[in-house]
Amino acid sequence: MSDELLVIRCRLGEREAFAELVRAWHPAIERYVGRMLGGPDDDVVQEIWLAVVRGLPRLRQPERFTPWLFTLARRAVMNRLRDQYARPEPEPIDGDGGPGPDEAEQVVNRETIAGALAALPAREREVLVLFHLEDLPLETCAQICAVPVGTVKSRLNRARMLLRRELVRKGFEG
Numbered sequence: 001m002s003d004e005l006l007v008i009r010c011r012l013g014e015r016e017a018f019a020e021l022v023r024a025w026h027p028a029i030e031r032y033v034g035r036m037l038g039g040p041d042d043d044v045v046q047e048i049w050l051a052v053v054r055g056l057p058r059l060r061q062p063e064r065f066t067p068w069l070f071t072l073a074r075r076a077v078m079n080r081l082r083d084q085y086a087r088p089e090p091e092p093i094d095g096d097g098g099p100g101p102d103e104a105e106q107v108v109n110r111e112t113i114a115g116a117l118a119a120l121p122a123r124e125r126e127v128l129v130l131f132h133l134e135d136l137p138l139e140t141c142a143q144i145c146a147v148p149v150g151t152v153k154s155r156l157n158r159a160r161m162l163l164r165r166e167l168v169r170k171g172f173e174g
Contacts, residue, residue: 007062018056022049028134029073035129036077037084038118047076067143070130074144081122116166124159127152 001020009017029048034040051072059068117125123145130141131152142149 003065004062007056007059007065010056011059011062018053021052025069029069032070032073032129032134033077035114035117035133036122036126037080038114041080044076044080048073051076064143066136067140070134070136070140070144071146074126078122112167112170112172116163116170116172119166120159120162124155124162127155128159128163131156 003021003024006017006021006024010021026045026049030040030045033044033048037044048069052069055068055072059065117128120128126145127141130136130144131138136144138149138152141152145152145155147155
């Protein structure tokens with residue numbers, strides 16, 4: 001069933017339609033939040049779904065649900081980032097009992113990439129996540145970021161260059 005039809009059903013008060021929307025979009029929202037914040041954050045995800053519940057009745061163009069949803073997600077992520085920058089960074093906790101040797105290399109690679117992604121400026125990281133990791137079209141990315149498509153393209157180009165540079169700096173070759 002299309003998102004547009006689900007939105008219309010939600011606006012008519014069908015709870016099952018909202019449950020279907022959540023089932024369809026929750027994983028993408030969790031991924032977006034996790035990638036933008038450098039790790040999962042259930043509070044931000046819940047905040048996004050609360051904003052959806054509150055805002056769905058006012059969504060005038062149900063066919064624009066995807067950019068609207070990611071715009072809400074973007075706003076919640078930016079609020080959290082603003083809060084994080086205002087707080088001092090906690091001390092890292094050392095632990096033991098990690099993964100085996102084969103798994104360890106995969107974890108290191110994933111952590112290296114995630115760390116490099118987190119090192120990017122928020123605007124570049126955002127378009128990279130939306131376009132490459134969430135597979136959203138350029139036009140939708142532009143709507144979410146409230147910028148022209150050309151700006152999304154230039155941010156993507158810059159993001160790729162910065163990510164490549166950061167991975168090389170961290171010694172990642174692969």
